[in-house]
Amino acid sequence: MTTHLPEVALEVARAVRAADARALVVGGWVRDRLLGRPSKDVDLEVYGLPADQLRGLLSRFGSVNIVGESFTVYKVAGIDVALPRRESKIGRGHRAFEVSGDPAMTPAEAARRRDFTINAIAWDPLKDEYIDPFGGRGDLAAGVLRAVDPRTFGDDSLRVLRAVQFAARFEFTVERGTFELCRRIPLDDLPAERVWGEIEKLLLQALRPSLGFTLAHDLGLVEQLFPELHALIGCPQEPEWHPEGDVWIHTLMVIDQARRRIADLNHPRQVAIMLGAVCHDLGKPPTTAYLDGRIRSIDHEQAGVAPATSLLDRLNIHTLGGFDVRTQVLGIVAHHLKPLAFFKGDPRAGDGAFRRLALKVDLELLARLALSDCLGRTGSFDCSGIEWFLERARALGVEHQAPEPLLKGRHLLDMGLAPGPRVGEILRQVYDQQLDGAFTTLEEARALAKTLTAP
Structure with missing residues (x-):
């Protein structure tokens, strides 16, 4: 399967080139293209063009939505366009980063902030040229998940869960050094929505989510994050019904x-x-x-x-x-x-x-x-x-x-029953018989209610 780049992304890349700069496709779209998988999220990284000029250039293609000025990321015509950015860890937590866009960075410098080598590949759509400073294509071919920079990998604890869902989705193995890095990173700084975001991808995008759960167990994540699941390990079952x-x-x-x-x-x-x-x-x-x-x-x-x-x-x-x-x-x-x-x-x-x-x-x-x-x-x-x-x-x-209950409270009030707890009691009794199939019409329900309200 060939992953086609949207025409608007090519048009943006051409406009950037005309401004003596360079636009590269980066991230998951490039990885998926190399894997022959469909991908819908396109990220462009623009080199050699200051933020104000980039924003003006993008305005030719429609309304420009600024996702975050500090990140210098713009959404236009369904694609994300950004300057390469520098990240500095300034505290604990997966969001504790100081981020600044820097159009003077090289693609290799920008790729170093990525989590795994398979996500650190850039592609020049105008030259059909890959920029792969960390050997991501080799790891894709070998089915290996490898950290880009072991020194900074642990700065973002979410990467551990990303390793789990990527390994399951692509049925890759985790390189030993990366595995050991993941085992040492605590995840207690992650909010529920970020944990769920990765677990959801594991459950819905991997064909065999069990691969991810097995890896999560091997990394100590099941015990750390889901003690309810950890309790299942070693709990016996009757072999006649559960030989597995x-x-x-x-x-x-x-x-x-x-x-x-x-x-x-x-x-x-x-x-x-x-x-x-x-x-x-x-x-x-x-x-x-x-x-x-x-x-x-x-x-x-x-x-x-x-x-x-x-x-x-x-x-x-x-x-x-x-x-x-x-x-x-x-x-x-x-x-x-x-x-x-x-x-x-x-x-x-x-x-x-x-x-x-x-x-x-x-x-x-x-x-x-x-x-x-x-x-x-x-x-x-x-x-x-x-x-x-x-x-x-x-x-x-x-x-x-x-x-749906055939008989409603208004029907009982129309029959002269005074508002109060008795209305609810009769509705429950009538509905209970409706569920048993005692009647199928509103008229029959009214008749039953009359017998229940009779003195």
């Missing part, structure tokens, strides 16, 4: 299975499924015991809600795009065994049970996670019951949400 090993191994397999089942979903639902996979068995460590010669984790689904809540708190996960991701993740954790339990003849699995379960979690998301859970093992297991569960939910029209 402990809960950690199973969870990584489930995460990879879930990743295969999200391509057709929108972003918030993708996040819900992937976090559901991460959290689904967090309740096993506190509930696992040997009973009658077998390993059991009774009620681990409900026991998992508290540690899942802690993990979501740490990542500051709530609502995304108007979709309540947190509620869905916790619902998945609490009910991930229900699809197969319903199929196997749970006596409570009537139509009403499906409708009530839909009050707590999106049943299609639940089914996708349950299938990932079933397949996230070694050995051969029959998972066909989950398709039955989803078909039944669809037949009832509750695969995404429970039915």
